[in-house]
Amino acid sequence: MSATISQRPVPPAAREITTKPRTSDRIFRGVVTGFGMASLAILTLIGLFLALRGFQTFKHEGLHFLTGVKWESVTSDSGKVTTDFGVGAMLIGTVLIACVALVVGVPLSVLSALYLSFYVPERLKKLLVSVVDLMAAFPSILYGLWGFFILMPMVEYWAKLLYKYLRWIPIFDAPQPFFERSPFVAGIVLAIMIIPIVTSVSREIFAQTPLDRVQAAYALGATRWAMIKTVVLPFGSSGIVGGAMLGLGRAFGETVAVFSVLNIVFKVNFHILYGTGGNIASMIILKWGEATGDETKALLAAGFILFVLTLLVNMLANFIVRRTLKSGK
Amino acid sequence: MANTVISPVQPQKPWKATKLELLPTVLILLGTVVATYVFVAVTPMKGKLAYAFIFFVFGTSAISIRNWVKLGRAAAKDALASSIAFTGAAIVFLPVISILWTTIYKGIPGLHWTLFTQSMFTASYSDPVSKGGLLHALVGTLYLIFISIIVSVPMGILTALYLTEIKGRGSKFIQFVVQAMSGVPSVVAGLFIFAALIVSTPIKASAIAGAFALSILMIPTVTRTAQEVLLLVPNDLREAGQALGATQWRTVATIVVPAARNGLITATILGVARIAGETAPLLFTIGGSDNLNWNPFKDYQGALPFYVWKGLLLGTPESIQRAWTGILVLLTLVLILFVLARTLGGRRMKK
Numbered sequence: 001m002s003a004t005i006s007q008r009p010v011p012p013a014a015r016e017i018t019t020k021p022r023t024s025d026r027i028f029r030g031v032v033t034g035f036g037m038a039s040l041a042i043l044t045l046i047g048l049f050l051a052l053r054g055f056q057t058f059k060h061e062g063l064h065f066l067t068g069v070k071w072e073s074v075t076s077d078s079g080k081v082t083t084d085f086g087v088g089a090m091l092i093g094t095v096l097i098a099c100v101a102l103v104v105g106v107p108l109s110v111l112s113a114l115y116l117s118f119y120v121p122e123r124l125k126k127l128l129v130s131v132v133d134l135m136a137a138f139p140s141i142l143y144g145l146w147g148f149f150i151l152m153p154m155v156e157y158w159a160k161l162l163y164k165y166l167r168w169i170p171i172f173d174a175p176q177p178f179f180e181r182s183p184f185v186a187g188i189v190l191a192i193m194i195i196p197i198v199t200s201v202s203r204e205i206f207a208q209t210p211l212d213r214v215q216a217a218y219a220l221g222a223t224r225w226a227m228i229k230t231v232v233l234p235f236g237s238s239g240i241v242g243g244a245m246l247g248l249g250r251a252f253g254e255t256v257a258v259f260s261v262l263n264i265v266f267k268v269n270f271h272i273l274y275g276t277g278g279n280i281a282s283m284i285i286l287k288w289g290e291a292t293g294d295e296t297k298a299l300l301a302a303g304f305i306l307f308v309l310t311l312l313v314n315m316l317a318n319f320i321v322r323r324t325l326k327s328g329k
Numbered sequence: 330m331a332n333t334v335i336s337p338v339q340p341q342k343p344w345k346a347t348k349l350e351l352l353p354t355v356l357i358l359l360g361t362v363v364a365t366y367v368f369v370a371v372t373p374m375k376g377k378l379a380y381a382f383i384f385f386v387f388g389t390s391a392i393s394i395r396n397w398v399k400l401g402r403a404a405a406k407d408a409l410a411s412s413i414a415f416t417g418a419a420i421v422f423l424p425v426i427s428i429l430w431t432t433i434y435k436g437i438p439g440l441h442w443t444l445f446t447q448s449m450f451t452a453s454y455s456d457p458v459s460k461g462g463l464l465h466a467l468v469g470t471l472y473l474i475f476i477s478i479i480v481s482v483p484m485g486i487l488t489a490l491y492l493t494e495i496k497g498r499g500s501k502f503i504q505f506v507v508q509a510m511s512g513v514p515s516v517v518a519g520l521f522i523f524a525a526l527i528v529s530t531p532i533k534a535s536a537i538a539g540a541f542a543l544s545i546l547m548i549p550t551v552t553r554t555a556q557e558v559l560l561l562v563p564n565d566l567r568e569a570g571q572a573l574g575a576t577q578w579r580t581v582a583t584i585v586v587p588a589a590r591n592g593l594i595t596a597t598i599l600g601v602a603r604i605a606g607e608t609a610p611l612l613f614t615i616g617g618s619d620n621l622n623w624n625p626f627k628d629y630q631g632a633l634p635f636y637v638w639k640g641l642l643l644g645t646p647e648s649i650q651r652a653w654t655g656i657l658v659l660l661t662l663v664l665i666l667f668v669l670a671r672t673l674g675g676r677r678m679k680k
Contacts, residue, residue: 021577028578029495035484036491036499039552040506042545046513046521053524111417119414128418130671131425137667138428139606140515141634142656145641146428149435158378192424199421223403225410246512253514255609260641281516285612303520307513314512318505 047307054301057294061085065301071266071287073295085298087305089268093183093278094309097258098251100187100272105194106244112195113202118224118232129203136196144260147189152261155185159273174274181263183277189257194247201243201321205236208325235327242320249314253306255281280306357395361388385416429660436657439650444658448631449619454640454648463655465621466636469536470662472625473615473632474601476540477547482597484544485551486586489596492552493559494581511549518545519610527614534616536625539632542610551600558592559585595674602666606659608634633659 021029051058058065060083068086075081116128159179166172209232217227259282269276284299284306291299365384369375374383389412397405444462452461488507492500522542526532562585570580586593611617616629617639633655640652 024578025576028576028581032487032491032495033497033499035487036495036497036503038484039488039510039548040503042548043506043510043513045525046517046545049521049525050517053528108417108421111414112421115414115418119411120418128422131422134664134667135425137602137606137663139608139634139656139659139663141606141608141637141641142428142432142660145637145652145656146424146431148641150427150431151424157376195421223407225407226403228410249512253512253516255514255516256638281514281609284516284520285609288612300520300524303517307517310512310514310517311509315505315509317512318508 043311047304047311050300050304050307054297054304057085057298057301061298065298066091066305069266069268071283071298081294083294083298085295085301087280087283087302089266090264090278090280090283090302091305092268092270093264094252094280096270096272097183097187097190097262097277097279098248100184101190101194101251102244102248104188105191105247106198106240108191109195109198109243109247110202110240113199113206114228114232116199117203117206118228132196132199135192136200140193140254140257141260143189143193144257147185147257147261151189152180152185155188156180159184163273171270171272174271176274178275179273180275181261181277182273182275183262183269184272186258186262186277186279187272189261190251190254193254193257194250197250198240198243198247201246202236202240205239205243205321205324206232209235236324239321239324242317242324245313245317245320249310249317252313253281253310255285258282259285280309353395354392357391358388361391385412388412389416432653432657432660435650435653437654439654440657444654448621449636450621454643454651455645456647458647458650458654463631463633463636463651463658465619465631466633466655467658468621468623469615469618469630469632469635470605470659472536472630473540473543473611474605476537476625477543477604478597478601480540480544481547481551481600485548485596485600486555486593488548488552489555489559490581492556494577494585507549507552510545511553513545514609515546515607516609518542519613521545522610523613533627534614534629535627536615536622536630539611539615539630540625542614543604543607546607546610547600547604550603551596554596554599555589555593558589558596561592562588591673595670598666598670598673602663602670605663605666606634608638611635612638633662 061068065086067088068084069089070084070086072085073081073083112132116125116132120128156179159182160177162172163174163177163179213231213235214227217231222230258279262277262279262282263275264278264283264286265276266278267276269278280302284302287295287299361384364387365380368383368387369379389409392412393405393409396408439458441459441462443459445464445467447460447462448465449461449463450465488503491497492504492507519542522538522545526538526541527534532538566584566588567580570584571577575583611632611634615632615635617635618629618631620631622628622630637652637655637659640648640650640655643649
């Protein structure tokens with residue numbers, strides 16, 4: 001009997017028990033980490049290159065680049081080129097248009113997010129959510145084309161109504177009754193373009209509302225609206241602010257659609273109905289075609305300003321949204 | 330028996346409104362329509378806007394008042410809120426319908442079979458639509474999409490793997506960076522490629538330069554979708570792999586990624602849908618040729634959005650017709666991708 005026991009096959013030497021990762025894992029982790037860092041590298045490079053190429057402009061124009069409202073490059077008879085580049089008017093225009101977009105777009109987005117979260121019949125929900133996502137996938141040039149040919153005539157009519165009845169409010173006044181290609185039109189087009197992102201962020205936030213609080217409200221006899229007012233909105237309000245800021249970031253950076261419907265003039269204009277406006281991103285493509293030398297550098301510098309602006313807004317927005325989402329868990 | 334079907338008991342819904350209870354609602358609706366028509370006819374207001382606005386005001390107040398009388402103040406407020414929410418949603422969906430309808434309606438007259446067999450080499454944008462086509466733009470867009478996939482999909486998926494599998498010290502920060510990157514304006518992406526590549530390297534304006542610019546926009550989309558999909562892979566699978574003695578590399582390569590395969594394809598498609606219609610970055614990077622160019626590494630290239638852009642800028646009736654037809658082709662492409670991503674993704678995908 002003992003012989004059979006001694007004949008039991010000897011197991012191969014046990015693998016070393018260790019917490020040290022194997023070579024294949026080390027390579028894997030290294031490669032993946034490297035690619036993980038790549039997005040950081042790209043973001044840094046974007047800032048670096050635009051700042052580098054625009055450096056000369058920043059140095060030459062100084063703070064005037066941000067506050068100046070002219071965009072000129074004059075060659076005198078002696079061949080000396082004097083430049084005066086400033087994005088002040090465009091910066092103000094960008095913010096103005098984005099504000100119009102937010103004022104129009106955010107309430108509509110929140111309403112439709114509420115509708116999609118709490119009111120819509122279950123059968124329609126999937127379809128309607130898909131439609132909102134589809135809106136985000138529409139090419140921006142399509143919005144531009146549609147905005148110019150279909151929306152603008154309508155908005156012009158609304159602008160005339162606003163001008164007629166609300167002229168006593170300074171922003172609805174206009175030096176001349178010329179309402180085509182105004183910041184108002186551009187703002188409405190942008191509002192439609194930011195609706196999908198604001199809606200889907202709001203929906204995501206509403207979905208995170210703690211269920212126990214929702215049920216508690218209903219159990220206390222709340223109507224649907226009372227529940228929304230006392231539970232959903234207080235919980236989601238900061239998230240809506242974050243979503244609106246994400247939309248703001250989009251609105252700042254939108255180019256082609258705004259270009260199609262806006263009359264870009266280097267002049268500070270606060271009258272939203274009046275057909276004169278500015279937008280950094282659209283200005284860049286407007287001036288790009290004929291730009292040479294110094295002007296190209298100035299445009300790259302303008303791109304840098306736009307990049308920094310959107311980056312700041314986006315980071316803040318993401319911070320707010322993530323904090324709200326976390327608080328629901 | 331196979332044939333016996335246990336018929337389910339129909340659930341009863343005693344709270345459901347009976348036909349008699351629905352009657353007042355229908356009456357209110359009809360009454361509102363009539364009242365709106367009369368009101369607009371009597372007052373100096375006119376136009377579709379007036380009808381829509383008055384209908385909304387009348388309808389909402391009628392339902393609210395009915396609820397107030399029947400059920401009290403809270404119910405009236407509830408009815409008011411729901412009709413406002415409904416109206417808001419309706420206003421949001423109107424532009425979508427209008428956009429789709431306009432694109433089809435305006436784009437179809439320009440459809441012509443030479444569209445897909447000819448470039449604009451011999452035709453000008455102001456020629457009648459039957460001359461010339463957008464083959465060069467289609468080829469350019471396909472090149473752009475193809476190269477962007479080659480660049481962005483590995484990068485996006487590997488970044489997503491870093492965020493979900495490695496979970497290193499920096500992963501929270503990288504997550505933040507990826508989100509920031511998804512907010513980079515498309516015009517900035519184009520300017521960056523111009524400043525970084527076209528000015529100072531042998532890579533000149535061509536399909537590959539355009540694809541690099543588009544990749545900057547595509548990587549964050551792919552990363553975020555891929556990350557969501559990888560997070561859906563149950564942890565049990567990872568643990569099972571490691572319990573069998575597989576290294577992390579083997580677990581990821583043979584278990585996690587195959588399990589998430591469909592989702593990763595969806596991520597790719599969503600990324601392509603994101604960039605297929607981008608115009609702004611191309612204005613700086615591809616040159617916008619009107620000729621067929623089969624070489625993606627050299628010489629100017631055309632693209633569908635660029636074709637539309639040129640047609641729109643020129644502004645003659647023929648060129649605008651070309652723009653509408655171009656956008657119809659582009660939108661069809663985007664729609665196909667979108668539906669593909671939906672059906673493949675199956676599960677709810679957040680954007």
